[in-house]
Amino acid sequence: MERKTLAIVGCGRLATIIADALNSNLLPEYQLVATYSRTLEKAQRIAEMVNSESQKDNPCKACTSIDELLAAKPNYIIEAASPDSMRALALPALKNGSSIVTLSIGAFADENFYEEVKQTALANNVRVHLVSGAIGGFDVMRTAALMGNCTATFDTEKGPNSLRRYAVYDESLQTEKRTVFKGNAKEAIALFPNSVNVSVAASLASVGPEKMKVSVTSTPGYIGDNHRIEVKNEQVRAVIDVYSSTAQIAGWSVVNELRNIVSPIVF
Known part of the structure; x- marks a missing residue:
């Protein structure tokens, strides 16, 4: 069996999960051929993980550039x-004949970028796979939206330390529970570019970034993230409530997507 080839852009904790899955034979249909990260050392670490175990005879290369x-x-x-990396990567990768499996779905809150990526993928007979990350229920969200007259909300609860890098943070959040943001998914990803990708994902699966109502609540001492999505129309009301103490679920959602791509039965 000829294996499909993989490359990884962004070699942090989530890339480690994918390398572990390759080494554990959870992705036997794939071979990792290249890695890239902002620092070469990170790319080398992920490459070495598979080179020392599952790919001794077909080593992966740590790259110094996207090219x-x-x-x-x-x-x-x-x-x-x-999301910035996704914006820079998407069009060159698709024109290169590579499909993309992405976690940085926040990039697609920009409707013009979304449409350009869609048309480029069509023209080059490749696809962009938007993985579920830290949420789920894309199927029921899309189904409810297709039925018409659909509304959707996305509420997330976080600890204050996860908000330190953003303008909404102040020290009072360490002792005071407070809703720090209310708006739509497009506004949310602009304010929290690396923390609410899942709200954009849910919006693309349902009502769109400008119609998805988003709130972010900071709770003192809170560990992890709790995401609650409600989608409803005249006939259906669906609630997806997902808590995760770490970001590992996002990495495993990539593994699940890769398995779905090659599976004869797709969930």
């Missing part, structure tokens, strides 16, 4: 870096 990674002509590129 070098694209030269490997991977069938799929896993993007686990940031």
Whole structure:
């Protein structure tokens, strides 16, 4: 069996999960051929993880540039870096003939970028896979939206330390529970570019970034993230409530998507 080739852009904790899945034979249909990250050391670490175990005979290359990674002509590129990285990567990768599996769905809150990516993928017979990350229920969200007259809300609860890098943070959040944001998904990803990708994902699966109502609540001492999505129309009301203490679920959602791509039965 000829294996499909993978590359990874963004070699942090989530890339480690994918490398572990390859080494554990959870992705036997794939071979990792290239890695890239902002620092070469991170790319080398992920490459070495598979080179020392499951790919001793077919080593993965740690790349020093996106161009070098694209030269490997991977069938799929896993993007686990940031919305800015996704914006820079998407069009060159698709024109290169590589499909993309991305966690940085916040990039698609920009309708013009979304449409350009869609048309480029169509023109080059490749796809962009938006993985579930830290949420789920895309199927029921899309179904409810297709039925018409659909509304959707996305409420997330976080600890204050996860908000330190953003303008909404102040020290009073360490002792006071407070809703720090209310708006739509497009506004949310602009304010929290690396923390509410899942709200954009849910919006794209349902009512769109400008119609998805989003709130972010900070709770003192809170560990992890709790995301609650409600989608309803005249006939259906669906609630998806997902708590995760760490970001690992996002990495495993990539593994699940890769398995679905090659499975004869798809969930």
